[in-house]
Amino acid sequence: MNPHFSSPPRLIMGDGALDAAAGELPRLGHRALIVTDPGIVAAGLLELVAGILGKDFPTSAFTEVIGNPDIATVAKAQRAREEAGADVIIAIGGGSSIDVAKSIAVLGTNDGTITDFEGVDKFANRPLPVVVVPTTVGSGSEVTKGAVITNPDTQVKMVIVSDLMFADIAVLDRRVVEHLPSRIAATTGMDALTHAIEAYVAKGANPITDALVLGAIEMIGKNLVAASQGDPDALYGMLVASSMAGMGFHDAGLGAVHALANTLGAHFGVHHGTANALFLPYVIDFNIPAAPARFARIAAALGEDITGLSEADAAQRASVAVHRLAEQTGVPRRLAEVNVPVDAIPRLAADALTQADLPGNPRAVTLEDLVALYTKAA
The missing domain is CATH 1.20.1090.10 (Dehydroquinate synthase-like - alpha domain)
Structure with a gap:
């Protein structure tokens, strides 16, 4: 038996969850980068979520996440964060977008590339704040303490894990899944x-x-x-x-x-x-x-x-x-x-x-x- 249980992030659930979460952003930082994928954009969910969370909080978006995200995707997202000057990361999507968001949050406060942090507790500094809005009903990544990123050179899915990688807030809003294909x-x-x-x-x-x-x-x-x-x-x-x-x-x-x-x-x-x-x-x-x-x-x-x-x-x-x-x-x-x-x-x-x-x-x-x-x- 594992004698430990790690506390998950704060959960905001139900009708109006996004609106409640919007009020939390100013205490986390000053500007957010939204991390998502083209499917979320096409479905109108980026517009929905950004319209609520970004109403009174500056945001920009990285929309190039791919399924089974790889090292190159993380590097692109990290460059987008740096260019935006974002100190808060918002993930909108399934496990792929959430994993990329957590990864660039780590890179925002720790020198190196994501491959340097493969394994358990491989970085020292607390990542940038992360807010997660899951849009699928399966990954559970919004409440877990790690990310999975594919290394195409080795054809291995790297696991990066630390208690420091929990999101700050996970938002379970029925509006983002009610039209899920x-x-x-x-x-x-x-x-x-x-x-x-x-x-x-x-x-x-x-x-x-x-x-x-x-x-x-x-x-x-x-x-x-x-x-x-x-x-x-x-x-x-x-x-x-x-x-x-x-x-x-x-x-x-x-x-x-x-x-x-x-x-x-x-x-x-x-x-x-x-x-x-x-x-x-x-x-x-x-x-x-x-x-x-x-x-x-x-x-x-x-x-x-x-x-x-x-x-x-x-x-x-x-x-x-x-x-x-x-x-x-x-x-x-x-x-x-x-x-x-x-x-x-x-x-x-x-x-x-x-x-x-x-x-x-x-x-x-x-x-x-x-x-x-x-x-x-x-």
């Missing part, structure tokens, strides 16, 4: 579910993380399908559940699903939530022998009737429930659907074996196991 709601929702399930069975779980992620699993089970069909209340429920899962996994840890998915993203640019959804049910099957009682509780939280079942059979219902959610939300189910060739599996497995999330898995994982798990999803 179905595909994004489905894949990011499966991302949140993966975070919660992996954290619940991870080696670093403790009673506080258990309460957060088990509650998130229950909320996701009730809201994910409706959210993927555009229900605004369900989308807001998923937004809150995603943050709950994020608060849990940053201390409990993750596991083999993320080792498989992060490697897939680094090599082939596959969307992170999509990659997690591909592997989650197969990793559940693999991990059940190591934590059957916990998987039985996951099954119950997802709405499965486990009355009268043996612990092993009840645990297996967790896999059944996840397969059903994947089918109902229409997320990709096979590597072929995301253009990943079968002959890449040995190379992917070798890299997945080195992933930082893998040691948290409740069951020891070998290279042969990783090959088998990739093959099940082929």
Whole structure:
């Protein structure tokens, strides 16, 4: 059991959350750089959020974040921050924009490039203040203490982690997710579910993380399908559940699903939530022998009737429930659907074996196991 729980950022939630957050900006600094991506601009969300947060606070915007952001994207955003003279960073978007925002906040107060800070507690100075407005329902990055940036030279997703990297404020406003496209709601929702399930069975779980992620699993089970069909209340429920899962996994840890998915993203640019959804049910099957009682509780939280079942059979219902959610939300189910060739599996497995999330898995994982798990999803 992990004996620590790190306090997440201040959360401002619900109707009018953005308006409340606007009043907090002057205490953080003098000028903000908004970090976001072209999709957010096209959807009108930059205009919405900047119109509220920037009404009485000077802002400029960097809008070139890419999926699975890399070192070059961070360097571009850092130059934009310097040119703007910004001392506050506002992230609008999913995990990619949030990770870039956190990264340039670190670079704003610490000399070096982002590669210098890969690992845990590799910088000394507190980053610039960060305000996060998540626009998807999956990453949980708004409440976590790290960032993931792709190094294209090594085809590895670097993890930069420190208690100093928590955002100052996370804003959960239903207006920014109420028109979320179905595909994004489905894949990011499966991302949140993966975070919660992996954290619940991870080696670093403790009673506080258990309460957060088990509650998130229950909320996701009730809201994910409706959210993927555009229900605004369900989308807001998923937004809150995603943050709950994020608060849990940053201390409990993750596991083999993320080792498989992060490697897939680094090599082939596959969307992170999509990659997690591909592997989650197969990793559940693999991990059940190591934590059957916990998987039985996951099954119950997802709405499965486990009355009268043996612990092993009840645990297996967790896999059944996840397969059903994947089918109902229409997320990709096979590597072929995301253009990943079968002959890449040995190379992917070798890299997945080195992933930082893998040691948290409740069951020891070998290279042969990783090959088998990739093959099940082929």
